[in-house]
Amino acid sequence: MEKIIEIIKELFKPVEIYKSDNLITVILNTETDMEEKLSKFSKQISSIDEDLSLRFLTIEEKNKFDLNELGVKIF
């Protein structure tokens, strides 16, 4: 999982990352160029065998959640 988190940090420049069970929630300042970033991301993680689900939220979207809904802050 650490490898994936590193790739996420490098590609998406998140402001925060949360983990709850197998769900990783990535908080972004902006969702611009997401298509391109996701395409690069899927190529980079294709060789990593990890059962994780990812959710991307903007800060505005994140503010609608209770923090305990997002899980543990890991970044």
Add this chain to the structure above:
Amino acid sequence: MSFLLCITGKIGTGKTTVAYYFKNKGFEYISMDDIGHEVFEKKKYEIYNIFGTANRKEIANIVFNNEEKLRILENILHPEMKKVLNERITKNLNYVIEAAIKRRLGIICDLTITVTAAKEIIFQRLTSRGLSKTEVENILKLQNDIIPEGIIIDNSSSLENLQTKLNIIYNQMKKSNNL
């Protein structure tokens, strides 16, 4: 070959909105809720014999407050629902299947999108549809096994944001699945 796209997620997250996006892109839309209603009608006598009523609202009241009774109802409905679903998927088309309880039904999909939303938003949406807070809490409790899988899309903000996210997913799907 048929392509099965499943839309799952808890109540009030916006599964139907997401499923309709794909319906508008030419996918054949199947609602497991609708199939559930059809099967309920077919199995009315069996349900009446067990629950003492076949009124859908009364049954909903019973099962959303009692997990054991929910499982009994599911054992009556789910096998037939899966059978009906299989009968509907007969052509080489792209299908979008809206199924909150996809996992419980054991539906195998080519791709799954899980729709999520903040609890506060779910409560807002459902109470505006006439459900009480307690009813929403009870339903959400029974949906604890709906956990995110596949592509996760959050629908806590605007319809425009949702549309943008869906456009990204759809473009990716077109590239990788030759839709």
